Amino acid sequence: MEPTNDVQSVIKGKPKAVNVSSIERELTELWRAAAEAAEEKSQPAVMRACALNLLVYFPNDLGAENVDDWIAQLMEQHPLRAIVMMAGDPSGESSLAAWISAHCRRPTAEGKQICSEQIMLQATGDAIHELPSTAVSLLAPDLPVILWWRGDPAFESEIFAKLIEMSDRVLLDSYGFRNPEAELFQVAKRVKDRSVPAAFSDLSWTRLTPWRELTAQFFDAPNFRSSLARINQVIVEYKADDPVSPPNPVAAILIAAWLASRLHWKPAPQAYRVMGRHRVLNLSESGRRIIVELRAVPSPDGVAGDLVSLKLMEEGETGTAQFSISKTKDPRCAETCITGTGINPIQRTVRMEVGSELALVGKELEILGHDATYEEALEIVDWVARL
Amino acid sequence: MEASTFENPLRRGLRLERTPEPCTVVIFGSSGDLTKRKLIPALYNLALERLLPSGFSVIGFARTEMSHEAFRQKMREAVDTFSRTRPVQAAAWESFAQGLYYLPADFRAPESYSKLRDLLAALDRDRGACCNRVFYLAVPPSAYMEIIRRLGSAGLAQSGAHGWTRIIIEKPFGRDLETARELNREVSQVFREDQVYRIDHYVGKETVQNIFVFRFANGIFEPIWNRGYIDHVQITAAENLGVEGRGAYYEEAGVIRDMIQNHMLQLLCLVAMEAPSAFDADAVRDEKVKVLRTIRPIAPDDVDRYAVRGQYGKGWLAGEPALGYRLEKGVKPDSTTETYAVVKLLIDNWRWADVPFYLRSGKALPKRVTEIAIQFKPAPHRLFRQAASDPLEPNVLALRIQPDEGISLTFGTKLPSPILRIRPVNMDFRYWTSFGSEPPEAYERLLLDGLLGDSTLFARRDWVETAWALITPILEAWKRTSAPEFPNYEAGTWSPKQADEFIEKDGRRWRRL
Ligand SMILES: NC(=O)c1ccc[n+]([C@@H]2O[C@H](COP(=O)([O-])OP(=O)(O)OC[C@H]3O[C@@H](n4cnc5c(N)ncnc54)[C@H](OP(=O)(O)O)[C@@H]3O)[C@@H](O)[C@H]2O)c1
Numbered sequence: 001m002e003p004t005n006d007v008q009s010v011i012k013g014k015p016k017a018v019n020v021s022s023i024e025r026e027l028t029e030l031w032r033a034a035a036e037a038a039e040e041k042s043q044p045a046v047m048r049a050c051a052l053n054l055l056v057y058f059p060n061d062l063g064a065e066n067v068d069d070w071i072a073q074l075m076e077q078h079p080l081r082a083i084v085m086m087a088g089d090p091s092g093e094s095s096l097a098a099w100i101s102a103h104c105r106r107p108t109a110e111g112k113q114i115c116s117e118q119i120m121l122q123a124t125g126d127a128i129h130e131l132p133s134t135a136v137s138l139l140a141p142d143l144p145v146i147l148w149w150r151g152d153p154a155f156e157s158e159i160f161a162k163l164i165e166m167s168d169r170v171l172l173d174s175y176g177f178r179n180p181e182a183e184l185f186q187v188a189k190r191v192k193d194r195s196v197p198a199a200f201s202d203l204s205w206t207r208l209t210p211w212r213e214l215t216a217q218f219f220d221a222p223n224f225r226s227s228l229a230r231i232n233q234v235i236v237e238y239k240a241d242d243p244v245s246p247p248n249p250v251a252a253i254l255i256a257a258w259l260a261s262r263l264h265w266k267p268a269p270q271a272y273r274v275m276g277r278h279r280v281l282n283l284s285e286s287g288r289r290i291i292v293e294l295r296a297v298p299s300p301d302g303v304a305g306d307l308v309s310l311k312l313m314e315e316g317e318t319g320t321a322q323f324s325i326s327k328t329k330d331p332r333c334a335e336t337c338i339t340g341t342g343i344n345p346i347q348r349t350v351r352m353e354v355g356s357e358l359a360l361v362g363k364e365l366e367i368l369g370h371d372a373t374y375e376e377a378l379e380i381v382d383w384v385a386r387l
Numbered sequence: 388m389e390a391s392t393f394e395n396p397l398r399r400g401l402r403l404e405r406t407p408e409p410c411t412v413v414i415f416g417s418s419g420d421l422t423k424r425k426l427i428p429a430l431y432n433l434a435l436e437r438l439l440p441s442g443f444s445v446i447g448f449a450r451t452e453m454s455h456e457a458f459r460q461k462m463r464e465a466v467d468t469f470s471r472t473r474p475v476q477a478a479a480w481e482s483f484a485q486g487l488y489y490l491p492a493d494f495r496a497p498e499s500y501s502k503l504r505d506l507l508a509a510l511d512r513d514r515g516a517c518c519n520r521v522f523y524l525a526v527p528p529s530a531y532m533e534i535i536r537r538l539g540s541a542g543l544a545q546s547g548a549h550g551w552t553r554i555i556i557e558k559p560f561g562r563d564l565e566t567a568r569e570l571n572r573e574v575s576q577v578f579r580e581d582q583v584y585r586i587d588h589y590v591g592k593e594t595v596q597n598i599f600v601f602r603f604a605n606g607i608f609e610p611i612w613n614r615g616y617i618d619h620v621q622i623t624a625a626e627n628l629g630v631e632g633r634g635a636y637y638e639e640a641g642v643i644r645d646m647i648q649n650h651m652l653q654l655l656c657l658v659a660m661e662a663p664s665a666f667d668a669d670a671v672r673d674e675k676v677k678v679l680r681t682i683r684p685i686a687p688d689d690v691d692r693y694a695v696r697g698q699y700g701k702g703w704l705a706g707e708p709a710l711g712y713r714l715e716k717g718v719k720p721d722s723t724t725e726t727y728a729v730v731k732l733l734i735d736n737w738r739w740a741d742v743p744f745y746l747r748s749g750k751a752l753p754k755r756v757t758e759i760a761i762q763f764k765p766a767p768h769r770l771f772r773q774a775a776s777d778p779l780e781p782n783v784l785a786l787r788i789q790p791d792e793g794i795s796l797t798f799g800t801k802l803p804s805p806i807l808r809i810r811p812v813n814m815d816f817r818y819w820t821s822f823g824s825e826p827p828e829a830y831e832r833l834l835l836d837g838l839l840g841d842s843t844l845f846a847r848r849d850w851v852e853t854a855w856a857l858i859t860p861i862l863e864a865w866k867r868t869s870a871p872e873f874p875n876y877e878a879g880t881w882s883p884k885q886a887d888e889f890i891e892k893d894g895r896r897w898r899r900l
Contacts, residue, residue: 077822108791209401213437216397220406220440225395262396333478336441346515348441349482350434373400 007033011046011115013072015099023119023138026100034102034115045112046104049079052144052365055135056084057163059151068118072103073358075116078365081140082118085131087159094125096134132162144168144368147198148361152177153187164198171364173203173357174250175305184250185385188378199370204251204305205377206360210352211255211307211325214336218312218323224338227321228263230314233291237308240277240296247277247296248305255307256281256292257380258373265290272384281384301331306354314340327352407838409442410519410550411510413503415494415534416526417447417458421557423465425588426525429830431466434483435476438835442515444486446506450493458489471828486514494526494534500541507543518550521837528559532573539577546582555584555837558649559640560846563862564855571848584837585846589650591829594792594818596844598657598759601786601794609662611763613738618781620744621760621898622654625752629699629709629878630726634717641724641862646748648858649846652679654788655744658759659734668843672850679853683733690864697727697883699751700874709751709878723870726750729886730861731893745890747897751878756900757788780811783898793817 010016011034018026034046054074058064064086071082104115119138123131139145147167154160164170177183184202191200219225236255240247259265265283273280281292299308309326319341328335334352339345355363398404412430414422433439447458463484467475490506492499511517522538524531535554538544546552556574561567574583589595602608611617624646630637637645656675663670685693700711712718712726727749734744763782783797795815802808836844875883882897890897 111791210437212397213401216395216401217406217437217440219395219397221409225393228396259397262399328478330478332476333482338441344513344515346441348485349478350437351476351479352437371400 007037010100011102011104011113013068013101013103013118015068015101015118015120018098018100020096020098020121020134023098023100027117027119030100030102031115044106046115047112049114049116050081050140050143051078052080052146053139054078054080054082054365055145055147055163055167056082057131057147057149057151057159058084058086059154061086061088063150067120068101070358070361071116071118074362074365075103076105077362079114079116080365081116081138081143083135083138084118084120085135086120086122087128087131088122088124090125090128092124094127096121096123096127096130098122129159132159132166135163136166139166146171146365150176152183153190155186155190164196167198168368169199169201169364170196171201171203171361175204175248175303177250180248180250180305181253184253184381188382188385191375191378192382201364201367201371201374202250202254203357203360203364205254205371205374206363207251207306207354208255208258209363210334210354211310212258214325214334214350214352215259215310215312215323218336218338224321224323227314227323230288230316230321231263231290231312232288232315233293233311233313234259235293235295235309235311235313237295237297237299237310239299239302239304239306239308241298241304243277249279249294249296251305251307252294253279253381253384254377255310256294257377257384259292259312260290260380261376262373267380267383267387271387299327301327302354403438405839406438406440407443407835408519409440409514409516410521410838411444411446411507411514411516412521412523412838413446413448413507414523414525415448415530416524417489418449418451418453419525421525422447423462424469425828425830426523426834427462428466428470429828429834431470431475431480431483432472432827432831433835435472435479439838442486444488444510444514444516446503446510447487447489448492448494448499448503450491452491453489455487455489459484459487462487494530494537497537497541500537500543504541504543518547520550520552522552522554524554524556528557528562531556531570535573535577544577544582546579551582551840552578553582553584553837553840554578555586555834555845557586558588559644560585560649560851561855562639562644564852564859567851567855571852575848580848581842583848584842585848585851586833586837587649587653587844587846588829588833590653590844590846591831591833592788593826593829593832594786594788595654595657597792598654598786602657603662612761614740614742616763617742618762618764619742619893619895620655620658621762622651622658622744622746622758623760623898623900624651624748624757625754625900626748626750627704627752627755627879629704629712629751630715630718632716634712634715636717637715637726638718638722638724642726642728642748642750643730643858643862647728647730647746648854651746651748652854652857653846654759655732655746658761659739659744661738666843668841671843672847676847676850676853678734679850679857681734681736681739682857683735684857685860687860687864687867690861693731694861694865695729695883695886695889696725696865696870697749697876697886698722698724698870698873699726699749699876699878702751702878702880704751704879711874711878712751713874723865723873725865725870727752727876727883727886729882729889730858731889732857743893745895747882747886749876749882752881753879754900755790758900759786759788760784760898761786762895762898779809785898791817 031048038045067084099120101118102115104113106113145167146169147163148171174180174184219228236252238252265285268282268284271282277296279294283290311324314321321340324337325334332353333349335349337347467473561570656678659678660674663674698712702709713720713722729747732744761784765781785795787793793816795813797811797813799809800812802810
């Protein structure tokens, strides 16, 4: 990081090193100087904007290189105060350093510049434990606090506990967990226990939104709705190209859990079986058995764990019906199809862009409360995990 | 497969509680301007957002000879030019375009409707749209009645056991009370009121919907939203362009018909209405109509006390010399059509007694701006001896609709100096400082509502007729009496002097915008 002292560079995103105890004062000074500079040099006026606090925590320096860019991009949609915390070597010398910077944009050619602030805190040694208390003193008052925790959820860690205590929402990404399935079960347990008041969300769940919408859409048509009560097989395929390393089934588990929670399917005996690279969920509802298979398959696009297809099937004495969604060759689209006894096959291609990790975070920043549908799906996950 | 009435359990927690049922939209006037600029781009964007059902189809209906394929190609170009999400995404377009069909036909010919019925039946069969339809009238208003009658006699208008039928009617809905009533009568011979969607795209704008949220989702404004605190309200819709080649159309309309009778009265209703008992179509529209009904009628002989008109002469717009209205193409050299008007309305109820609402709108003004300004009464007691040269300004709450959507509050504050001097300052909220994303187009929202069968944002028969009943005396009086010396304002200036005098007589003045 190359610190600067020049006001113009700081409001263009270049960090300025500051003393931790004088961060607020430095920010006030920065805006005063920027306003004066704008007036003197007849540059566009600057306006400080903030609609929420975003805490970003890196348990280690890994992946923090691009954080400036990320924050700048998020601020395009969400003016916010970002407090980025980076924990370095815990056995190193105790140190806490801070930088401030701002990201500005001009929505209209004639208008003011809208600016959001970013504060970076980097700690090593014992000072790592100071990060939550430093962050708390820097929150913009009365605005929602969202914690974006990069890495495994560390439920045993004091830092994690303190940060979630000050947050309204916690964003995790189970795709990035070291052991996704086991950690997802952990999250499910905590959410179910309601041991923390903050709302949790998982970007793997956000990635499923278009899949959920398309699935729901099949059954908006009244003539297909009754099929929901007769589904007896579901096949979820998800991407796992490497045949050696363990697959990442979290998205597949979440979509299955969503179906189960919405349709009141309950775990039956031997509810969850891991069969090599595949998993099978055994569920039931009013005496009907529902088998859900989660299959790891190779796929040309996306990242490991992404859903590739979803099929819901009913097979009974009165006939069959199959509702399927599958990714197409064009990675931005999916094909949906309904076939079965007495049904004129209905097929169409729809846009289904999941969006980058940042786009998903941006979507999550729009929601402030608990996502009851997600929490109910996690109850099923927890149930399965305990069997 | 049997139909089911229970709700779709998979919808919980998703953006929409439901998506529209499979249906076919028939656009009358599909080779026209509105279709290519607004309707098809809006439908395509709904498809991109996965908000349209499978089996969704469109039939374009107009005289121009074209094949289905040529229509698809033309519409693709339209989306490429006019959609907020351009350029077109190939795969999504292909799938959407499979549902586009074209019927070259004349709406005056009875056989056109049997052809239409055959095509609809074929689509119901092949695309599973069974048997829901929306007819969209994007044709010149003179054609509305004929199409409606013919749809009726062809048996295409009924909602039946197999599906529903709706009709969306573009503005203008009539040109005075009598023609609006006549059109409504014709419509009601063929369609039930719950099948009819009279569109006013203004109401679909995000910022207009936000007036409702601003008033009824915040606890702090309602207590002061009345005659006890509010002195008057100014609603302005200013355009900084002349008639731009649409002179012939404008000669028939004028600003009263074009802006005030529909859009501006809708804005007035949103500001003045009581909170509805629920956010549903009838509750909201009942309250809107109640407002119109309590507006004091303007007697034909009294019009001068309530309204002022203007017409622009030559001047300057955006640094360029601009023609006077009478020199525009399609305009009569002695035209008396108004391009500017102010209407003062009084609402005779407990909340608003003696609080005038000034509606002003005009073409060829210095700025394009639409806003609602709520001007509060001054502080009751003059505590500060303000120098006579800078009087205390009243508080103003301005709801800006376009451009720079936002809300601002003006209040007095002390100038930093040892002497007590008070200056007005602005506290500003701009949408783009809090939300970066681009809002959907008004037509997207309105078309989706139409497909879902939600008519909250559409004008009901009684609203349209009550609005015309209020406005028609002004039109008639102006038709009877000759216009004052038109033109009476220069293009690029704020108003005719008559409009300034009009408000100054009430001891008020126009906001500087
Ligand atoms: N354009 C806008 O932005 C806008 C905005 C608000 C409201 N509106 C309203 O929307 C309506 C349409 O406006 P527009 O600007 O699209 O008009 P337009 O460009 O003049 O289009 C009129 C359409 O009607 C068709 N038509 C005319 N006579 C016909 C006949 N005998 N049989 C079949 N089709 C016929 C024309 O097609 P053929 O010549 O091929 O037959 C054309 O497609 C009007 O009521 C207008 O007030 C328009």
